[in-house]
Amino acid sequence: MSVSTSTALGPADAVPDPPRQVDVVIVGARCAGAPLATLLARAGRTVALVDRAERIGNTLSSHIMQADTLRFLDRLGVLPDVLATGAPPFVAADTRLEDFHGLLRYPGATHGPGGGICVRRQMLDPLLLVAARRAGVQPVLGAKVTDLLIGDGRVTGVRLRTASGPVEIAAKLVVGADGRQSTVARLVGARRYHVVPGTRAYHWSYFADATPAGPPTFVFHRWGDQFVLGAPTDSGLYLVGTAHTLPVGGPAGHRCTAEDFLADATSCPPVAQALAGAQRVAGIFGLTGFDGYFRDGAGPGWVLIGDAGHFKDPAAGRGIGDAFRQVDALAATLPGVLDGSARDLDGATAAFARWRDREFLAHYWVGSDLGRSGEIPTFLPEIVRRMTDRGRGADLLAVLSHDAQPTTVLSPGRAVGAVGRLLAGGRVPRRRVLAEFGAAVGDQFRRARLVRRPRHEAATAPTVVAGASTEGCR
Numbered sequence: 001m002s003v004s005t006s007t008a009l010g011p012a013d014a015v016p017d018p019p020r021q022v023d024v025v026i027v028g029a030r031c032a033g034a035p036l037a038t039l040l041a042r043a044g045r046t047v048a049l050v051d052r053a054e055r056i057g058n059t060l061s062s063h064i065m066q067a068d069t070l071r072f073l074d075r076l077g078v079l080p081d082v083l084a085t086g087a088p089p090f091v092a093a094d095t096r097l098e099d100f101h102g103l104l105r106y107p108g109a110t111h112g113p114g115g116g117i118c119v120r121r122q123m124l125d126p127l128l129l130v131a132a133r134r135a136g137v138q139p140v141l142g143a144k145v146t147d148l149l150i151g152d153g154r155v156t157g158v159r160l161r162t163a164s165g166p167v168e169i170a171a172k173l174v175v176g177a178d179g180r181q182s183t184v185a186r187l188v189g190a191r192r193y194h195v196v197p198g199t200r201a202y203h204w205s206y207f208a209d210a211t212p213a214g215p216p217t218f219v220f221h222r223w224g225d226q227f228v229l230g231a232p233t234d235s236g237l238y239l240v241g242t243a244h245t246l247p248v249g250g251p252a253g254h255r256c257t258a259e260d261f262l263a264d265a266t267s268c269p270p271v272a273q274a275l276a277g278a279q280r281v282a283g284i285f286g287l288t289g290f291d292g293y294f295r296d297g298a299g300p301g302w303v304l305i306g307d308a309g310h311f312k313d314p315a316a317g318r319g320i321g322d323a324f325r326q327v328d329a330l331a332a333t334l335p336g337v338l339d340g341s342a343r344d345l346d347g348a349t350a351a352f353a354r355w356r357d358r359e360f361l362a363h364y365w366v367g368s369d370l371g372r373s374g375e376i377p378t379f380l381p382e383i384v385r386r387m388t389d390r391g392r393g394a395d396l397l398a399v400l401s402h403d404a405q406p407t408t409v410l411s412p413g414r415a416v417g418a419v420g421r422l423l424a425g426g427r428v429p430r431r432r433v434l435a436e437f438g439a440a441v442g443d444q445f446r447r448a449r450l451v452r453r454p455r456h457e458a459a460t461a462p463t464v465v466a467g468a469s470t471e472g473c474r
Helices: 033-042 067-076 079-083 121-134 183-188 258-265 269-275 319-336 342-371 379-389 394-400 412-425 430-452 466-472
Strands: 021-027 047-051 064-066 092-097 100-105 116-118 144-151 154-162 165-176 192-197 200-208 217-223 226-232 238-245 285-287 291-295 302-304
Touching: 021 033, 021 154, 033 047, 033 067, 033 121, 033 319, 047 165, 064 067, 064 319, 067 079, 067 116, 067 319, 079 121, 092 379, 100 379, 100 394, 144 165, 144 183, 165 183, 165 342, 183 302, 192 342, 200 258, 217 269, 226 258, 226 269, 238 258, 238 269, 258 269, 291 342, 302 342, 319 342, 342 430, 379 394, 379 412, 379 430, 412 430
Parallel strands: 021 047, 021 165, 092 217, 165 302
Antiparallel strands: 064 116, 092 100, 144 154, 154 165, 192 291, 200 238, 200 285, 217 226, 226 238
């Protein structure tokens, strides 16, 4: 079965005659590009929002969103529309990390719009595009970027292939919001760095007539090599996600049958309870063979946002939230510099790229560690157990909502304390505890060196030298 895309916006919403000159061209009309277009248009800037898709509907993506995402949707003015899809905000997170199991309450459930939410992309993305149209943006759908316009060593616009023929749009700035396989990133030669190959296969699907217990709860269970997620989503459906280590042959040797998927899902007791009597009503979607990365974030006349510039392991559930956070930062910066000199504009986008790396790097490593194959180091569940015993379990959810930095919650002091308790308690072999802690310390030193001297991959196509902004991206 396929997932319904009845809310998708299609060719009738496209502009038959795209503008020829604007302040900003945004390539990609989904969860990074559409809200950026909305905010820039509200600030009085002219925007061309283009996307190669003829319909903005479903796309391969995780869609667990945390509390900061709900606050952004509220500020954007689309939260009522999102809630009207029937997706309930989360009240709590049923959390398992190896031998720790607890029900953590979201602070935002009582002091904000909610602790988190799960909305399918074929519901969310069209709502974001509608908000852009309400702001005066005319989306250009079914338009593929074939090249960039270059003048005086900087990007000055895009060349499109549309159903009615080639079109050129000149702009002061081109924003690549076009995902992991970003055309803009490829054309400017943006290099990847801090690359972490994914070692897991992620699969998810949707069930009707599920009966989860209690109030709306996000299930996050990670134990051994098992990883199971569950959450109520829009339209009365229930999302189930699973993940496990790829076989030795890598993605090419991987298969996930319906029986395998259901067996993985029901190995998690709260999800098994929710699915008792439920019926799967969609296909099984999968994500394998991905890398986590940062890309050079900006250069002369161009900037990258969302997955185009930075992608982390889906285990952290931060893709959409990180895109929104970047949109907020860039939208606050651009209106004040678009009428200035090219140097001022490039300086502002380079500063944005530096901010992006500082803002997301620690969370990037958390996502990589959560998504890593095998068991979680024993001291991490011990940290969370002690925090929960002291009434601070919500601090972990604050990390996932990007409301707290991992280094302040999962701090070295807490890690040392956890190791000490494990050694004293004797529940875990001493050699294992020390080996895991030593490996974690080694990771921290290695990552600190990478911050000072990032390892860049070769540029894909140096149309505009990405190195011009490299110092702005470290």
